[in-house]
Amino acid sequence: MASGCEKGEKVQVGKSDLEEKILETATELFAEHGYVKASVRDIAKLVKGSNSCLYVCFKNKDEILFRIITDVGSDLLNELNKVISKHDDPVECLQDMIFTQILFSIGAAKKMKIYLEEQYQLPPSLKEKALDQHRQLYDLYYNKICEIEKQGLLYQKIDKVVMTFGIFSNINWVYRWLNPIGRLSVEEVALQITDMLLRSVLKNSPLST
Structure with a gap:
């Protein structure tokens, strides 16, 4: 070469x-x-x-896009699995997962933009492989929500699937509006979003009454 x-x-x-x-x-x-x-x-x-x-x-431009997308997905899965391995308490774990993913998304804003906005450009065979990573991410959160439910701590008026996608929809688009040099630091924003989302899924939270 x-x-x-x-x-x-x-x-x-x-x-x-x-x-x-x-x-x-x-x-x-x-x-x-x-x-x-x-x-x-x-x-x-x-x-x-x-x-x-x-x-x-x-092989082609599609493969370059696929590699960018799947590299981001793999990195995020690795970060979340590290978080999961550190926690026995499902509530603390979910809290740390949300916070970690927000920081990850902000720190890799350009890659996340491609990951979320360009995936539909992939041909069907590659798109299906990329979507499999999305399903793995979804399962990590859904399973953790199920663990919280087993402990009797989950807010029951919202379906668990809705909860899971609700968490994703709030996390995924932070990179589009957050100003890294704004009034609040990146960490402060991440903590506040994490607190808001966690309160929305817990049974005895003031936001879940």
Whole structure:
């Protein structure tokens, strides 16, 4: 493989390094211009290679998008599973999960924008694989809500599926409106949203009466 990935040229970077550079560049372009408007040529130009350079690492632009989306999903699943492993109490665990995901979403705002807004651009076979990650995330929260219910602490007037999707809908779009240099710090915003969501699902919360 070559610096420009043309036949006869010598390799200046390893394939894994090139992949990361392509993914970082594509993330910037997809987040700023959208997946449809950002071309392989645009990515190659910023990577300082040719179109063929990208095709050494990825079959097509769809595969680049898929990799960005699934990398984000894997990172988020790993973070949430770390949280789950630390807690025996389901209420404390759910609280920490919500807080952790909010901070994750804000810290990876560009990637989250692609993860949430561009997934529908994937072809059916790749989209199904990406959606499987969404289902895994959903299951982590739904199962934790079920554990809270078993302890008799869950607010019973709201269906557990509605609760789970309600948590996601509040967390997922924080990156779109939060000003990182606003009046409240990122951590303060995350704590307040976490408190609001947790109160909405607990049986004896003032917000659940």
